[in-house]
Amino acid sequence: LxxxxxxxxxxxxxxxxxxxxxxxxxxxxxxxxxxxxxxxxxxxxxxxxxxxxxxxxxxxxxxxxxxxxxxxxxxxxxxxxxxMFATEAGIHQDGLLKNPDTYLCYRPEQVGAEGIRLLLGRHSGRRAVAHRLGELGISVMDEQVLEILNAIKQLPKGTVIDDEVLRLIAEEIRAARA
Incomplete structure (x- = not known):
């Protein structure tokens, strides 16, 4: 109090x-x-x-x-x-990507924080996966984003993947389509 x-x-x-x-x-x-x-x-x-x-x-x-x-x-x-500015929930990630003010009462930069972190795990959504792939410069088709998301959702509960694991999953799915 x-x-x-x-x-x-x-x-x-x-x-x-x-x-x-x-x-x-x-x-x-x-x-x-x-x-x-x-x-x-x-x-x-x-x-x-x-x-x-x-x-x-x-x-x-x-x-x-x-x-x-x-x-x-x-x-x-x-x-x-x-x-403080991290979320794994797909609906929150989608809202934050559309408009950060949807879920934040103030922006990370207002307190000197690095920024919003979209954690990729079992609860993430398609939009967050597509966004992160784009940030990493990894080009995939829309249906491949869903395959990548499904692969992420198969990981053990509590697992949050880093960029390297995301790259490996994307490469594996792209290779399977080639």
Whole structure:
């Protein structure tokens, strides 16, 4: 509740609040600076222009503090986790490719993150596979995209493939058609 309490205090007129990067502190209950900063940035209409924090520095700052303290960032950590802008779900991937604002309340670049990551696995969709193949410069026909997707869906549960495995699957399917 630390972030909620901090935001409530700001809304009620607090001039100063205390936060820590990644919520790190002696005990629990420390408001995470990056979460408070993004809440203020995204809801300036509600809180007013109370922060001058450059939000594009948040993810690099969180990662630096994690590295220096030896306290790892959970992948699902709000604002700075590695999975913050990653998805394997086909419907979400399709929506993100059509319009990132469909599923994101802010863009990765607003917090200094690398960008949206479309993970390819059993839950991915055709559009994400076609998109990734295009990024890799691999040209295949539409029906081959479906074959590649079906091959990915046959992999063990929890498997997320990298670009090299995608290349190998695509080459195997193209070779079978030749």
């Amino acid at each position: 630390a972030v909620a309490n901090t935001l409530a205090a700001i809304q009620e007129g607090a001039n100063v609040v205390q936060c820590t990067v990644n919520g790190i502190g002696e005990r629990g209950g420390n408001a995470a600076l990056e979460e408070v900063a993004m809440a203020l940035a995204m809801h300036e209409d509600q809180y007013g222009p109370v922060s001058r924090i450059d939000t594009t520095k948040l993810v690099p700052l969180c990662r630096l503090v994690s590295e220096l303290t030896g306290i790892p960032l959970p992948p699902n950590k709000a604002v700075s986790g590695t999975n």
